[in-house]
Amino acid sequence: MKKVLITYRLKPEGLKELEGKYEITQPEEKSIFSKEEVIEMIPEFEVLIPNFSFYTDKDIIDNGTKLELISNYGVGYNNIDVDYATKKGVVVTNIPDSTREPTAELAFALLLGAARRIGYYDRKLRTPEGVSWGVYGDSGLPVYGKTLGIIGMGRIGQSLARRAVASGMNIIYHNRTRLTESIEKEYGAMYVSRDELLKSADFISLNAPSTHETRRMIGENELNMMKPTAIFINTARGDMVDEKALANALRDKKIWAAGLDVFENEPHILPELLELDNVLLAPHAGTKTLEDRIKMSIEMCRNIVGFYENTYPISRVN
Numbered sequence: 373m374k375k376v377l378i379t380y381r382l383k384p385e386g387l388k389e390l391e392g393k394y395e396i397t398q399p400e401e402k403s404i405f406s407k408e409e410v411i412e413m414i415p416e417f418e419v420l421i422p423n424f425s426f427y428t429d430k431d432i433i434d435n436g437t438k439l440e441l442i443s444n445y446g447v448g449y450n451n452i453d454v455d456y457a458t459k460k461g462v463v464v465t466n467i468p469d470s471t472r473e474p475t476a477e478l479a480f481a482l483l484l485g486a487a488r489r490i491g492y493y494d495r496k497l498r499t500p501e502g503v504s505w506g507v508y509g510d511s512g513l514p515v516y517g518k519t520l521g522i523i524g525m526g527r528i529g530q531s532l533a534r535r536a537v538a539s540g541m542n543i544i545y546h547n548r549t550r551l552t553e554s555i556e557k558e559y560g561a562m563y564v565s566r567d568e569l570l571k572s573a574d575f576i577s578l579n580a581p582s583t584h585e586t587r588r589m590i591g592e593n594e595l596n597m598m599k600p601t602a603i604f605i606n607t608a609r610g611d612m613v614d615e616k617a618l619a620n621a622l623r624d625k626k627i628w629a630a631g632l633d634v635f636e637n638e639p640h641i642l643p644e645l646l647e648l649d650n651v652l653l654a655p656h657a658g659t660k661t662l663e664d665r666i667k668m669s670i671e672m673c674r675n676i677v678g679f680y681e682n683t684y685p686i687s688r689v690n
Contacts, residue, residue, distance in 0.1 A: 378599020521573025
């Protein structure tokens with residue numbers, strides 16, 4: 373019986389496909405195993421399940437002398453040293469299907485919330501000074517008829533585009549590879565260069581994967597290209613943005629607002645961002661509903677069962 377080590381305590385409803393066929397170990401008295409605990413335990417396990425914030429590095433992989441599969445509990449896999457896992461013959465999988473719709477849903481919620489200043493209004497209404505009830509005071513920005521620029525028009529980007537089109541927005545996008553004509557037609561989407569997108573979009577959503585090439589792809593130069601009324605949304609990964617440059621741009625009104633679900637040093641947030649009224653923050657909550665987190669567990673388990681029993685297609689990343 374293959375042994376499976378889960379770094380973060382998951383609800384049993386999502387693990388049913390492993391019951392009776394795999395020996396499962398996960399934290400019982402706390403929510404997560406430390407790196408040191410995993411290094412100590414990993415030599416006995418064939419499968420490791422890290423959650424999206426648990427970094428699986430060379431030390432863990434080297435100590436996993438029986439390790440055959442890393443089944444990531446997340447769609448992004450920048451929390452795993454995939455190159456080293458590949459070198460050691462360890463397969464890495466992710467879960468792109470169950471994470472698609474909830475992440476796009478939150479991205480659009482951040483877009484709407486930042487534009488219409490929902491977080492700002494809520495905070496201010498709870499304080500003695502309150503917020504302006506006047507005709508023009510503390511105004512937000514409209515969404516209808518505006519242009520959304522999507523950087524990374526994959527599964528999540530396309531699901532976001534569907535929501536935006538339904539709300540009367542126009543879509544431009546930039547991708548490593550241009551989409552087919554039929555997909556572009558479905559969303560009325562226009563392929564543009566990255567610089568053109570940054571200069572012309574009213575809203576810019578980052579939905580590309582985190583790689584060595586995309587690290588800090590949004591920095592001071594890119595922020596300077598954006599309109600002063602632009603709103604930046606990030607539900608991808610925090611290391612793709614220079615947070616200090618973003619905070620400066622928001623403070624100096626070089627861009628109008630931001631909606632952020634991910635950060636460079638989670639769970640720590642750059643203090644400057646916490647002090648700004650024109651940024652809407654969420655705690656890496658793109659998939660954070662009970663129903664969606666259980667769906668993620670099911671997809672993650674099916675990668676394991678598919679790998680060993682060939683009963684499901686698996687989502688390999690190496």
